[in-house]
Amino acid sequence: MVSLADAAESAPVRDGRAVELLGLSLQFTGRDAIAVPVPPSGTAAAPFTLKEGTEYRAVVRFRVDGPFVTGLKVLDVRSRSGAELGVREVMLGDFRRGGPYELALPPERVPSGPRARGVYDVYAALVDGDGHVLDRRDYRFEIRKDW
Secondary structure, eight states: OHHHHHHHHOOOOSOOOOOEEEEEEEEEEEEEEEEEEOOOOOOOOOOOEEEEEEOOOEEEEOOOOOOOOEEEEEEEEEETEEEEEEEOOOOOOEEEEEEEEEOOOEEEOOOSSTTTOEEEEEEEEEOOSSSSSEOOOOOEEESSSSO
16 A cells, blocks of 8 residues: 555656645744745755744635645644655545645644754645645755744
């Protein structure tokens, strides 16, 4: 059986179920939000900085170009130095054609401590209920002691 993380490594499906990831941002209490630089598929972005131990909420923006999508999930796979560290999967729901839709994900905390500091590679994928990858974008961040 193929996991969602493995499926998300494949190319996005473009067969009428098209969903386009328009943007990602991170919201913090007492600090301005960070717009995550999400370049077009196949290009790399410079890492942005996150302060260790900070709590944030990711916000995903997308548009549905096909007639509808059911069981839409956002999948966030993080790796460091080539080793996969974790997968976060959040169910978004069912959506009809249109948008842009903007949804805030449950809060998370940036890892802390000397071992957590460094550059992480992440790919965010929008996956339908059948496990098809509808859009995928790669980005990078660096955990530091301070902003």
